[in-house]
Amino acid sequence: METIKYTTENVEQIPGESVGVRNTWLSTRASRIGVGPPDLVWLKKVLGRHDTAAVDNLEFTGYYHWVTGLDVSSAATVAAYFADLKSDVEQYSLLEGLISTKVHDVSGGLYCCFDALSKVDLRCSFSVPGGVRVEAVDAAGKSITAGPEHWAGACVSAFLRAELLDLQTLAAAGGLRRFEALPTPRAEQELLGCVERVYRDDTQRARITSLSTDPGMGVRAEDWDPLCAALYHHFERRQRFEQAHTLSRAPRRTPSSRGSPSATRRRRCTQRWRSMTSTSLRTA
Incomplete structure (x- = not known):
């Protein structure tokens, strides 16, 4: 199966298109007033249990959803969310497993959290294997080192989005996962x-x-x-x-x-x- 428990996901038509849309928003609207969009979670799913050494060569499908209220005060908390997503991939029942052998496995992903104070997107990318890599991307698309000020700004911005955004309207668009701040x-x-x-x-x-x-x-x-x-x-x-x-x-x-x-x-x-x-x- 390809679904994740407790999470409604959107399927990309073109792999990586959701991240591309966010890059466009960052370059054109990041400087405007406001707290920014919800956090974007992009997942790379491959079909079948894979050999970790050859995962980069496999065809994959991109899935994405948005998040509000998640603790983003450190890379460790974001990595914990990725681990939860990977472990929550739903498995077939015994009968379904006899009918279908298609199993999707999460092999990587990206978590994007907009720091509305510094006007940069704090991004945590993870791969299996490989761990987590952190960077900040500015409006020009330039990658910069994420410092403590970016983590503080991202944490504050995420809290403000959870408190101030009209989450009912966002939820109606589909694919929004809300956590209690x-x-x-x-x-x-x-x-x-x-x-x-x-x-x-x-x-x-x-x-x-x-x-x-x-x-x-x-x-x-x-x-x-x-x-x-x-x-x-x-x-x-x-x-x-x-x-x-x-x-x-x-x-x-x-x-x-x-x-x-x-x-x-x-x-x-x-x-x-x-x-x-x-x-x-x-x-x-």
């Missing part, structure tokens, strides 16, 4: 560590307002911090107002000038957050 305390701490890194970086912090296409909440666009708002929304939906209030009062170790526009914007957002969480604590 920050399902465990450890995942939450990983994100908060990435958030701290973003706010400590002058360049990345100044780009935060470009991640939202809708200021909302009656504030001016230049005062809007979508990351701050998304974090508050995350805690609010879980009725964890004390944690949100504690986080809003935590000191931010930032090297930037206190009078800079980005610092002022951050301070105003923090003041609104403290006000909202204080009100929520009084009424909870």
Whole structure:
């Protein structure tokens, strides 16, 4: 069989076409305002159990789906998702196996996560055998070394997409797999560590307002911090107002000038957050 448990996939007519479409989007639209598209997962499936030494010479079919909410804070978490996909390839029942001998096996793939702060696509490619290789691709199609700032930006961007995108509309298009953002305390701490890194970086912090296409909440666009708002929304939906209030009062170790526009914007957002969480604590 060729299907994967819990995953609705799209089949490519031309191998690699989904990655080509993403490359086109990256070159033409990556610089625009917004959090970017959902993560793309492309899988290379070959027919039959293969000799690993000859897998590159076999004909293959490309499959792809999109993902939101997955922990992308490190290459290890992405590699774990690939391992799950490979192990979840559905097998024939005994009767079906007697009728058909066609078995598709995952021999490689690519995970693409857009870092909306650095405007690059963080990509993890894997092969069996061969392991995982990581790179970042910019709008010009140039491959650059993925650094800690890219992982932090990708983690924050993935969280914002899970919180802010209209996932119902995306799901209607088919092939979208949705995970709950920050399902465990450890995942939450990983994100908060990435958030701290973003706010400590002058360049990345100044780009935060470009991640939202809708200021909302009656504030001016230049005062809007979508990351701050998304974090508050995350805690609010879980009725964890004390944690949100504690986080809003935590000191931010930032090297930037206190009078800079980005610092002022951050301070105003923090003041609104403290006000909202204080009100929520009084009424909870």
